[in-house]
Amino acid sequence: MATVKVTTFISQFSSLKMIVFALMASFILAVLVHLSMRDFHAVSTAAQKWSPGYGKGLPKVPFLQKSGKLGKGVELGLKRPSGRRQRLPTCLIIGFANHGARVLREILSIHPGIVAADREVKYFTENYQRGQTWYRQQMPLSLLSQTTVEETQNYILSSQALTRIFRFNANLKMIAVVQDPVNRLLSTYIRQTSSQAPNQPTFKEWCGYIHNTPKILQLINYEAPIRDVYSHFPTKNLLVLSKEDVEFRPMQTLHAVEKFLGLRIGLSDSEFVHNPVTGGNCFDTHGPRYPQIKAMLTPGTVLDLDSGCLVNAGNMPSVPGVRADPDFFQKVVGVIQKSNVRFFHLVGKTFDWTTNYKLALQRQSS
Template identity: 30%
Template sequence: GGGEEEEEVEVVVAVGPGMEESAAAAAAAEEVSGTGTGGQQRLPQAIIIGVKKGGTRALLEAIRAHPAVRAVGVEPHFFDRNYEKGLEWYRELMPRTWDGQITMEKTPSYFVTREAPRRIFSMAKETKLIVVVRNPVTRAISDYTQTLAKKPDIPTFEVLAFKNRSLGLVDASWSAIRIGIYALHLENWLQFFPLSQIHFVSGERLIIDPAGEMGKVQDFLGLQRLVSDKHFYFNKTKGFPCLRKAEEGSPPRCLGKSKGRTHPSIDTDVIHRLHKFYRPFNLMFHQMTGEDFDWEQDEHPGMG
């Protein structure tokens, strides 16, 4: 998974009641079979397909706290960049699982990759898909901020965001803008998968109410709700939820580690213009999914 890893939200994991037993049982079984070589490598039954800077890393860290979930740590980029390597190559990246466990991976660029829906469908048409979405304006700024950290010489956000600044014409071909036109990309997925197989997570709610959002994810995956509010505590300084770690002795992880990145100050007029640009697409996305993400009341979003 190249250098475009997400580092979006701070998450941290403790063991809730009912988890000790299953986690302990799994550990014991692993002990018996030698160094974690039990079970078998299976193709993922659920994939986090997007979106970049939406909070996919946070979601993956949180769902991995569930004893019935095993996940690939890095982004495999199989269905976009590595497809020609074949399904066996992909399978070998997967962790070993026992019957009844779910294998997962996350690669946020799948959501905007034209061939990805067909490719995943041809692997297994019953694959469950998860998309973490976030206000497209804050998503774009966050995307730009990440790029800026790596390439300090790129033009300003304003220059990249507009084809014609004085006319206020937004450059929808710039990836930071284009990724947030969720309705456009979703259309592509709906040609292969029913809406019932796609679960949308609110990136904003994942930070404000991680347990509530994770409850819905577990329901979608057909899992017992074991990842609950006992797993999360809030980091006072940054305001991110942290996941108390399930594994003994491993450090807590926060949904949003690098989240201390300072965003460049962007002219409110630019922000306003982008909200206006996205509004019809957000409405379309709302109509397609039947879900409301409250982005409209978010006219002056915290620059998070």
């Protein structure tokens, strides 16, 4: 009889234990569901506020400020959603300085599948000793499906940086932005001599009176830095764009980058309009998404808010010293054209810089 009572007690106790365990499991599951729904609600609410919807079938992506600092999300009133964290970049904009790399980075940040660090991190040149943990902390929050981009314009000029990048990720995608060498030469002349007025040297004096001096050859030479990249990486890892295309034809540029990175179309062609004054494409200021687009581009420096055009798109500098000696300038252009033939052959593509040469000659001789 005693044995039966003990057995009954043990059975009842086991049943009680199972009930308690089931209640605890249900409570834990309810808490997890609540937290997941809360994060989902935060993301959904933010998505409804921005809702870019670029391209058919693309998910709505919440707007988070393009910054590697976690505190920025709090300023926007958003909790850090599940799955969004800082990740190391899988694409680098590696050069060149004053060639529109920053403009390209800001344009790419519009794409819902791309997030970009909001400044030059200079990890592979000046901050390599800080380590990859520090590097990751400089990146913006991203989803696993998004591409993280970092832009530092002098990576391409450092063979050591390229070696470090290869060791970091041999499959990394890289983008280099080049500029019409005529424009680059004249812009450099202006930057270096404008502060010397009224004793500013003429363009011919600045060049050393010779049309093929080392100074000129170095400024117009894209071939050597690009060859250095190819010595580290396969050619398929590098996309070469022109500054003129980035600023003058942003729609085509964005589509080229999407294809290069394997992304779906993130900005429809209807968001752009042809500008008869500049002859290029500008954002449609009357488009429904223009308020969100202009909020992500730096006004005055990158975007002209009134026209929707990118600042300085296609502009060729006017240099008084060139007008004084058009024959010398024509000789410089001849050297540049020969250099361009070798560069175009190297990268397997050409840029429409001939038009810029003609415009430059007309402006400088007028």
